[in-house]
Amino acid sequence: MAFRACSPNQNQRRSMMTHLNSHLHGFIKLTGNFIITSFLLPSSSRLGLEFSPHSTSLASLLHSTSFSNNGDRPLLSRYQKVTSLDHAFKLFDEMLHTRPLPSVVKFTQLLNAVAKMKHFSSSLHLFKQMCVVGVPVDAYSMNIAIRCCCQMSRTNDGFALLASCFRRAVVPDVCTFNTLLDGLIREDRILEAERLFKKLIKHKSCEPNVVMYSTMIKGLCKFGNNDIAIGLFRLMDERGCKPNTVVYNTIIDSLCKDKLIDDAFNLFKEMVSHKGILPNVITYTSLIHGLCNLCRWDEVSKLLKEMEDLRISPNFQTFSILVDAFCKEGRVDEAEAVIDIMVERSEAPDIVTYNSLIDGYCLRGEMIKARTLLDSLTSKGLIPDVFSYNTMLQGLFRVGRCGEARKLVDEMRSQVLIPNACTYRIILDGLCNNHQVEDVLSLFHLVGDSKLNSDIQVYNILIDGMSKCGKLDIARDLFQDLTLKGLKPNVRTYNVMISGLCREGMPEEAKHLFHKMDESGCPPDNVTYRVLLQGYLITRHYNDVEMLLQEMDGRRYSLDASTLSLLIDKIAVGLLDRSMLKLIGKLVPKELMDTPA
């Protein structure tokens, strides 16, 4: 594998673009073919059944699994078949008047059916009624009630029910504790979740199983602790709890989201080749999503082909992710083709998918198409939401049509769609990008001390916008104001401030701020390093470049195309030492590398 960016000349750079384009082109061609062929896959795979390449014949599987409707599957009881809340309440009332009272199992079936319809408070209400009339509740019914609390983000009420378990001599099991653990994680109470998990193991309250480990791993991933999550994953294996597809998927997805795609693929390889665990559509969708985010299109097409070989059919979410990725690249034709296939497969695109398409049109400046689509959503049976309008709004600002953007906001109001915090941020950002400094500031001041302005993201937009409009003094004042407002700068705040300082030729002040980050408990991220490096290079501040590169290597960070290009230019003209190339080579992500001819 050659390091493409080593040669700085114009031809090489052009060739990199051509190469990338041909990949993209190849991908689209292949994807187009593939999606059509996957639509033609045997109906078994469209039904969501997956086949190992070594499995017994397709026909026998089809026969035994997908079409055997009689006998094998237990019939659902009338309590599990409820279709509406009304129906459930009527049935419950009937049960209360039956003598002797139906068994707790029947009641539990009904509770579960109601919970599955996402009527959590009703399910909980029925549970309480059961207790009142003296149905002897057990761990199953208790677990459903606890789950209802947790799903409504009332995990504390779930713990209160746990206490009542002890009073009622109901023994909580691993499922009870896992539900509570999941509730804590859902409410972002990761420290309490960790404490509970450790306590359960210490007191041997229950033996964690693969679901519980997986819940804890999900929580750790959610809070950016991939390494600790992987540590727990290894520990679980050592303790004799065999990992399965779900646990692998959880970690793979988190690595993909953090752009650690190569680590994700190592894990994927381990899962499939060493452990013999079959990947499924979720595994592939996570990987595809990760690759799309990094624009590694050739590998996306490879994975889609692999799915086809394994007879794993892409599903609604896979398609949705592809539509979104195509739209973000401005490839709306391909996105439209995928949407057509979704319609053919009766996986009707939802509002989210269409929002991506609106975004794609806007990105290409095709505002009429975007507007027509927005207006046609209702006829597709979808109600345009604030999200759709926000997307359109963003597009109008992007092409500099501030007047029309204003009109759209008025239109939202007239449609009783209340602009939300995101609308506000889009307007601020749009006005900044269109250099409407006066308007931005008057809007910001008009909003004043309202909750909308107690938002670090608002400040990030304004600091960035002001410094890009050449108003670094205002940006600095806003940065100072943060602490007075009781807001804490986040990594993005530092990044935009550092970037602004560099833009105005103040690398020393930028460096000072950079050093403050770690001590403020906000360590610099990949972007901080890139921004500072670019600042140093543009302001001809070369002394610290190598040190920054080494630190990046230590933190496993990587270079982006523009920083890389700047570094190479400086080496080419002899302002930076060629010896740095080796270190730079280590920091180039795969998507910027050449592939063998």
Place this chain on the structure above:
DNA sequence: TTAGGGTTAG
């Protein structure tokens, strides 16, 4: 009869 994994705006 109970618990776990993948898409949405800066």
